Amino acid sequence: xxxxARRPVLEFDDVTKVYTTGDLSVAALQNxxxxxxxxxxxxxxxxxxxxxxTFLTIAGALMRPTSGRVxxxxxxxxxxxxxxxxxxxxxxxxxxxxxxxxxxxLSALQNVELVMETRGVTGRGAKARAQELLSMVGIDRQRNxxxxxxxxxxxxRVAIARALANNPDLVLADEPTANLxxxxxxxxxxLLRMVAKELGxxxxxxxxDLRIRELADRVLWLExxxxxxxxDEQVHKSLHD
Amino acid sequence: MSIVTRQxxxxxxxxxxxxxxxxxxxxxxISFLLSLFRGWQLSVGRFVEKVDADVWVARxxxxxxxxxxxxxxxxxxxxxxxxxxxxxxxxxxxxxxNVDVEGTEQSMHLVGYEVDGGAGGPPKVTKGRGPPGPGxxxxxxxxxxxxxxxxxxxLETGGHRLEIVGISSGxxxxxxxxxxxxxxxxxxxxxxxxxxxxxxxxxxxxxxxEQVSADVMAAAPIVGAFPSNQxxxxxxxxxxxxxxxxxxxxxxxAFVVGVAITGLTIYNxxxxxxxxxxxxxxxxxxxxxxxxxxxxxxxxxxxxGFLIGGVATVVAAQFIADLVPQFVTLVRWQDFIFVFVxxxxxxxxxxxxxxxxxxxxxxVAVFSG
Numbered sequence: 001x002x003x004x005a006r007r008p009v010l011e012f013d014d015v016t017k018v019y020t021t022g023d024l025s026v027a028a029l030q031n032x033x034x035x036x037x038x039x040x041x042x043x044x045x046x047x048x049x050x051x052x053x054t055f056l057t058i059a060g061a062l063m064r065p066t067s068g069r070v071x072x073x074x075x076x077x078x079x080x081x082x083x084x085x086x087x088x089x090x091x092x093x094x095x096x097x098x099x100x101x102x103x104x105x106l107s108a109l110q111n112v113e114l115v116m117e118t119r120g121v122t123g124r125g126a127k128a129r130a131q132e133l134l135s136m137v138g139i140d141r142q143r144n145x146x147x148x149x150x151x152x153x154x155x156x157r158v159a160i161a162r163a164l165a166n167n168p169d170l171v172l173a174d175e176p177t178a179n180l181x182x183x184x185x186x187x188x189x190x191l192l193r194m195v196a197k198e199l200g201x202x203x204x205x206x207x208x209d210l211r212i213r214e215l216a217d218r219v220l221w222l223e224x225x226x227x228x229x230x231x232d233e234q235v236h237k238s239l240h241d
Numbered sequence: 242m243s244i245v246t247r248q249x250x251x252x253x254x255x256x257x258x259x260x261x262x263x264x265x266x267x268x269x270x271i272s273f274l275l276s277l278f279r280g281w282q283l284s285v286g287r288f289v290e291k292v293d294a295d296v297w298v299a300r301x302x303x304x305x306x307x308x309x310x311x312x313x314x315x316x317x318x319x320x321x322x323x324x325x326x327x328x329x330x331x332x333x334x335x336x337x338x339n340v341d342v343e344g345t346e347q348s349m350h351l352v353g354y355e356v357d358g359g360a361g362g363p364p365k366v367t368k369g370r371g372p373p374g375p376g377x378x379x380x381x382x383x384x385x386x387x388x389x390x391x392x393x394x395x396l397e398t399g400g401h402r403l404e405i406v407g408i409s410s411g412x413x414x415x416x417x418x419x420x421x422x423x424x425x426x427x428x429x430x431x432x433x434x435x436x437x438x439x440x441x442x443x444x445x446x447x448x449x450x451e452q453v454s455a456d457v458m459a460a461a462p463i464v465g466a467f468p469s470n471q472x473x474x475x476x477x478x479x480x481x482x483x484x485x486x487x488x489x490x491x492x493x494x495a496f497v498v499g500v501a502i503t504g505l506t507i508y509n510x511x512x513x514x515x516x517x518x519x520x521x522x523x524x525x526x527x528x529x530x531x532x533x534x535x536x537x538x539x540x541x542x543x544x545x546g547f548l549i550g551g552v553a554t555v556v557a558a559q560f561i562a563d564l565v566p567q568f569v570t571l572v573r574w575q576d577f578i579f580v581f582v583x584x585x586x587x588x589x590x591x592x593x594x595x596x597x598x599x600x601x602x603x604x605v606a607v608f609s610g
Contacts, residue, residue: 057605062523083527090525101520101607103245105252110244117243118525162524174608 006037008071009169009202010059015068017054017225028054029065030225038169041196041203043212046222052206053174055222059204060093060172061085073169090118094163094201096192098175100155102147108134108158109143115165133161137191153184160191164199171195173205177212189215245521246537249510256506257542263502264546264587265553268580270495272554275576278481278488280569281415286477288412288419290469293360294331294441295450297472298457301465305475306335307350307414315435317461324456326448331359332437334427337417340396340403347388347396349380349420352412353427360441363409363421368392371407373422379407384418386563396420401430413569415480442466496583499546503591507539511595515602523604531599536592543588547581 012034018027028051036042046052057063058070061077062085070078073092077085089095102111112130116122121129134143137157139150147155156176163171173192177185189205189212196203205212213219221228250257289297289306298321300311321330334353339346354361356372363371363379369392373379378396385391385408396403403422412419428434444453450468457466467475511518518531558570 053605053608057608060523062604086522086525086527088525089523093525095524097520097607101516101523103248103517103520105248106244110248114244115524118530166525 006039008035009038009040009073010034010036010204011069011071012059013069013071015058015065015070017051017058017063018066027225029058032068032225032227034220034227036202036204038202039196039200040218041193041216042205042218042220043216044204044206044220044222045208045210045213046206050222051225052222056172056174056204056206059170060095061088086118090115090166092168092170094166094168094171096156096159096163096171096173096176096205098178100147100152100159100179102155102158102162104147107144107146108139108150108154108161111147111158112162112165115162119166130161130165133164134158137161151184152180153187156180156184156188157191160188160195164195164201169202171201171203173203173207175207175209176205177207177209182211185209185211186215242537242541243534245534246541249514249534250538250541253510256510260503260506260542261546261549263506264499264543264584265549267495267499267502267587268547268550268584269553269557270498271492271583272551272572272576272580273557273570274488274492274495275580276554276558276570276572277568278484279571279573279576281484282477282481283571284413284415284569285480286473288364288414289473289476291364291411292441292469293443294469295444295448296442296454296457296466296468298440298442298461298464298466299438301463303465304467305472305479307337307417307476307479311438312433313437313440313464315437317464318437318440320461321440321442321457324453324460326444326453326456327442328445328448329443331355331361331441331443332424333359333361333439333441334424334431334433334436335438336427336431336433338398338431340398340420342388342390342394342396345388347384348417349384350414350417351427351430352419352421353424353431354421356423359424360443361439363407363419364411366407366409369405369407371409371421373406373426375423375426376402376404377406377422377426378403379409379421380405381412381418381420382408382410383413383569384420387418398430399432403430415569496587499584499587500590503539503542503546503587504594507535507542507591508595508598510538511535511598515598516607518599518602519604519607522602523607528600531602532592532596535595535599536589539588539592540585543584543591547584551577551580 012032015029015032017029018025044052044055058065069076077088109130112133113126116126137160139154139157142150142154177188192203193215195201300313303311318330321327336351338351339348371379390405392405394405444450454466454468555572558572561568
């Protein structure tokens with residue numbers, strides 16, 4: 001069975017995003033179409049200013065496209081009222097950030113528990129699930145540590161557990177290895193791959209990190225707001241220029 | 242309460258205590274002023290209420306006990322006794338005055354009453370003896386504290402010497418205190434031979450004090466006559482009507498101080514944690530949920546401040562009158578309910594200050610790395 005035959009989790013249909021400031025308009029994404037299936041890991045790469053963050057924030061239902069349609073787990077989020085988007089993010093999407101973005105006042109365990117509050121899961125149930133997820137990502141002994149007491153790799157593991165807390169279909173990762181050394185970066189990508197393959201999630205990461213390409217099912221090159229086919233040499237040149 | 246609320250409050254302990262302290266101070270000011278207001282309200286009219294009389298008669302134009310400028314001829318007593326419904330009449334002399342206590346001037350209300358069973362004497366003699374004989378005086382305990390005098394000491398005025406033979410309670414008029422002498426001593430001391438300030442009427446059983454008052458005024462046009470409760474109210478109003486606007490302004494200022502301190506600390510905390518609120522928005526928390534987090538922090542601050550301020554009020558009210566006799570307080574649970582509601586309103590207003598800021602937090606900003 002091929003990957004594309006699996007249930008689509010993220011669909012971009014002719015999506016364009018134009019930023020307008022005064023008389024100036026800049027197209028960050030131009031007529032992008034893409035389908036990402038369940039259990040798939042894709043990495044979107046591209047030079048700075050290529051539109052990667054815009055792509056990720058539209059995929060995360062945090063920003064609306066200027067035109068086109070975005071469907072997440074069967075829900076056309078472009079047709080939804082603005083006030084309903086937080087619920088889509090709660091239920092269908094988990095986020096992983098470059099700078100981890102854990103809440104500094106909360107322990108690792110509480111950071112994971114917190115997300116479940118949005119869906120009314122609190123108390124022992126939330127705690128048990130948070131402990132289970134932290135164990136899965138290898139944070140057992142440090143679960144009561146504050147973020148400042150964790151290394152970068154440990155913080156990103158906590159962030160992955162947090163992203164999975166509400167059991168979303170889609171995990172979006174923004175430069176998940178950028179603040180980590182190569183060893184920790186690889187471990188994080190292996191963990192994300194495990195999340196896709198064993199837990200059945202769809203992982204979409206945007207990254208500059210060439211080292212993680214081998215762990216992706218697909219690598220997409222985004223440049224000037226469009227996906228392009230380019231050679232490995234061109235990728236190297238473009239990212240290192 | 243959300244874990245974010247709990248941890249945010251405890252993570253910034255100094256700020257939290259400053260904020261709680263601000264609310265506690267505000268609650269203390271509000272509840273202490275209210276207890277002072279209640280205490281004064283009770284004390285000012287209580288002496289008049291306790292006097293065993295049904296109708297007070299004063300010179301026309303004198304409407305209360307404190308403004309005792311009334312002068313009535315003594316022979317009017319017989320005319321009043323002839324009014325229908327009047328059972329008995331007592332004379333009373335009241336004069337606000339200064340006395341010399343070991344070289345220091347002290348203000349008081351000198352009250353001369355008929356010591357052989359007349360009304361208007363000391364409500365309760367707590368030390369020494371009563372009634373006072375010629376040249377003797379019984380002073381209110383608040384006056385004794387204020388002037389630093391006791392039994393055996395003397396008050397001097399206009400060449401007269403009054404020896405303190407007793408201490409009484411229940412005669413603190415807040416801005417002045419009552420001191421009791423016999424009617425004859427008062428007349429001699431104040432050069433009011435054959436004169437009275439008030440006549441106190443005891444009505445016949447079943448007689449209507451309002452009707453008797455009206456009949457007295459009809460029979461003697463130079464006087465005003467007031468049922469006892471009206472006279473007490475007029476006495477109370479003289480003080481309280483002047484105090485209420487001042488108290489109201491101070492209460493309002495205390496409330497504003499509470500809102501300002503809580504509001505600023507909550508606002509600053511929100512601005513400092515703007516990025517964290519952006520993260521929460523990105524992962525699916527709504528603006529309403531974020532507002533709830535801020536409101537919870539504000540309410541927790543307010544409630545803790547209320548408890549501390551409330552306890553401080555009760556403790557201060559116990560001891561303050563010993564230090565400053567004018568600070569008569571009455572702590573009522575009904576007032577604490579009012580202060581609690583004011584504290585909750587304070588917390589809600591404080592939480593609303595950063596609402597606009599919360600609403601404009603852009604979750605996309607957390608992707609900037």
